[in-house]
Amino acid sequence: MNNLFYEIDYQGKIVSDFFVLPQEPKTQKIFPIDINNDIAEELKFFLIKKFLFISNGYLFYTPPGYKSAIHVDGISLHQRPALNFVLNSNRLGIMKWYKLKDGISVPLPELTSNATMYLQVEENDTEEIAQHNLKKLCLVHTGIFHNIENPDEIGRWCISIRFDQRLSFNTVLNKLISAELS
Ligand SMILES: [Fe+2]
Numbered sequence: 001m002n003n004l005f006y007e008i009d010y011q012g013k014i015v016s017d018f019f020v021l022p023q024e025p026k027t028q029k030i031f032p033i034d035i036n037n038d039i040a041e042e043l044k045f046f047l048i049k050k051f052l053f054i055s056n057g058y059l060f061y062t063p064p065g066y067k068s069a070i071h072v073d074g075i076s077l078h079q080r081p082a083l084n085f086v087l088n089s090n091r092l093g094i095m096k097w098y099k100l101k102d103g104i105s106v107p108l109p110e111l112t113s114n115a116t117m118y119l120q121v122e123e124n125d126t127e128e129i130a131q132h133n134l135k136k137l138c139l140v141h142t143g144i145f146h147n148i149e150n151p152d153e154i155g156r157w158c159i160s161i162r163f164d165q166r167l168s169f170n171t172v173l174n175k176l177i178s179a180e181l182s
Pocket residue numbers: 071072073142146
């Protein structure tokens with residue numbers, strides 16, 4: 001088991017019947033989602049039984065043929081995960097993780113075009129350490145440098161659920177794979 005991604009054994013609904021995709025943008029974009037209305041009750045219940053409570057969430061759009069910048073979400077390196085689900089998951093859309101090459105220091109935070117903070121590095125300053133094509137509900141590490149490549153001819157829509165910021169990838173993973181409360 002690695003500590004970068006883990007596919008969750010969950011076959012239920014992810015988004016509620018009220019959820020509608022926004023109009024397809026021309027560029028990479030981050031939309032906020034409304035946890036109360038957009039996420040399926042079935043998924044919330046699955047998480048609550050494992051003592052996991054959703055704090056917020058995003059909807060990421062990656063255009064066809066697009067490779068996003070290599071980054072860490074937030075203002076510093078961290079251990080936090082996201083629970084991601086690609087809505088059109090029968091298509092290609094690869095998440096990759098990287099380490100900084102020797103001698104390259106962690107950059108200062110920048111503001112993204114979507115008004116969130118991130119640490120961004122050049123591809124030349126990194127080495128790929130893992131990649132995964134998200135086909136199912138998947139816990140992913142967001143505190144290690146990563147990006148998304150969408151070689152497909154259609155856009156990639158990805159729901160990304162976040163938890164209490166004090167919970168690390170490993171803590172959330174252990175809760176997710178623990179036996180359900182009866
Ligand atoms: Fe990210």
